[in-house]
Amino acid sequence: MQNDFSAAPLASELAGDPDLADLIELFVSEMPQRLEALEEAAAAADLASLATLAHQLKGSAGGYGYPGITAAAARLEACARHRSSREDLVRATQDLRELCRRAEAALKVPGG
Amino acid sequence: MADPATPSSPAKVTGVRVLIVDDDRVSRLLCRRFLELAGYQVEEATDGLAGLQRVREWAPRLIVLDALMPGMDGDEFARRLRADSAISHTRILMVSGRTEPAFIVHARVAGIDDYLTKPIQRGDLLARVQALLA
Numbered sequence: 001m002q003n004d005f006s007a008a009p010l011a012s013e014l015a016g017d018p019d020l021a022d023l024i025e026l027f028v029s030e031m032p033q034r035l036e037a038l039e040e041a042a043a044a045a046d047l048a049s050l051a052t053l054a055h056q057l058k059g060s061a062g063g064y065g066y067p068g069i070t071a072a073a074a075r076l077e078a079c080a081r082h083r084s085s086r087e088d089l090v091r092a093t094q095d096l097r098e099l100c101r102r103a104e105a106a107l108k109v110p111g112g
Numbered sequence: 113m114a115d116p117a118t119p120s121s122p123a124k125v126t127g128v129r130v131l132i133v134d135d136d137r138v139s140r141l142l143c144r145r146f147l148e149l150a151g152y153q154v155e156e157a158t159d160g161l162a163g164l165q166r167v168r169e170w171a172p173r174l175i176v177l178d179a180l181m182p183g184m185d186g187d188e189f190a191r192r193l194r195a196d197s198a199i200s201h202t203r204i205l206m207v208s209g210r211t212e213p214a215f216i217v218h219a220r221v222a223g224i225d226d227y228l229t230k231p232i233q234r235g236d237l238l239a240r241v242q243a244l245l246a
Contacts, residue, residue, distance in 0.1 A: 019149055020142075027138050055180065059209040060138045062231025070231055074209075 009106035010099060012065030020064075027064045028107050031100040038076070042093050050089070051080035057096075066103060072096045124151040128245060129170065132156045133163035133189065134178035134207075139230070143176055143207070146234045147241070160184025164192055167199045174244055176237075179208030179219065190223035203244045207232055 012024045034057060041050040054077035061069035076092040078084075084092075130152045134140045137158075144154045155170060157163035159181055167175065175193075179186035186206050194200050206224040209231075210216075216227050228240050 020145065023141055023145055026141070030138065052180075055209055056136045056139070059207075059230035060136060060142065063139070063142045063233065064231075067231075 008102065010066070010068065010102035011106040012103070013067070014065035015106075024064050025107060027060070028100075028103050031104060035097050035100055038093060038096065042089055045086075047080045047083060051077050054080060054096075066099075069096065069099050069103065072099050125242075125245075126151050127153050128174075129153045129155070129172040130174050130176060130241065131163065131166055131170065131172040132176045133158075133160065133181075133186075134176070135159060135181040136178065139178065139207075139232075143232060143237065146232070146237050147176075150238050150241075152241070160186075160189040160192075163189060164196075164199075167193065167202055168196075171199075172202060174203040174205060174241060176241070177204050177206045177224065179206055179210060179215075186224070187219055187222035190219065194223035205240055205244055207237075 012028075014020050014024060034053065038050060038053050038057075041047075041053060054073045058070050058073035058077055061067070061073060072092070072095050076089070076096055079088050079092045128151075130147050132140050132143050132147075132154060134143070134156070135158055140156050140158075144156065147154045155166060155172070157166045161184060163175070163177075166172075177186050177189060184192075186208070190204055190206075193202060193204070204224045205226050205228060206219050207228045207230050208215075209229065211229055219227060225244055226240055228236060
């Protein structure tokens with residue numbers, strides 16, 4: 001797959017907007033808790049909770065300038081709602097986690 | 113009339129009350145920021161029951177309403193608001209990640225005035241809000 005090229009930090013599309021800088025930072029800083037909740041739901045095969053959590057992230061991430069996270073959350077939500085295989089669920093969760101890690105990395109760039 | 117504001121940021125309003133009803137904190141925060149930057153006075157409620165209570169107490173002109181919330185969902189919120197003559201005139205802009213036409217039709221039947229798909233974008237939100245309050 002093309003994952004070799006996808007490790008770069010992921011900046012918000014709205015990163016240059018001074019009106020939103022603090023909110024974007026807050027959104028990204030809270031991602032680990034969201035991911036943890038998603039992964040707990042996935043591990044417990046709690047598809048209803050997983051779909052709800054993914055739906056919330058789908059609805060918010062794009063507004064903060066992360067359309068890629070919205071798209072990945074939408075895929076995870078669809079997997080949960082359609083009761084996809086455990087393998088698909090794990091993959092969709094991992095994709096989302098990777099994007100969130102890259103978003104966190106972008107806020108930790110040295111000199112920032 | 114010429115409007116000095118850019119198309120993506122409509123003319124500033126001052127003090128018009130808008131209530132956000134949404135269980136997702138980061139969605140509320142972003143929506144609040146967009147509205148406050150445009151000059152609206154904003155309060156929040158985290159569920160439908162608290163939202164209806166706040167509408168009665170604070171009398172906002174418009175509600176930005178999430179569709180999917182635990183307990184009372186957006187449709188039920190809209191039905192209850194329209195059934196209460198003291199607050200039934202309040203405008204409702206529903207926001208949701210759901211895009212199916214049937215879902216939106218149900219919400220309109222329940223009583224919402226307009227529908228905006230999440231993720232919300234600043235220009236879209238302000239244009240819809242401004243249009244509903246015109």
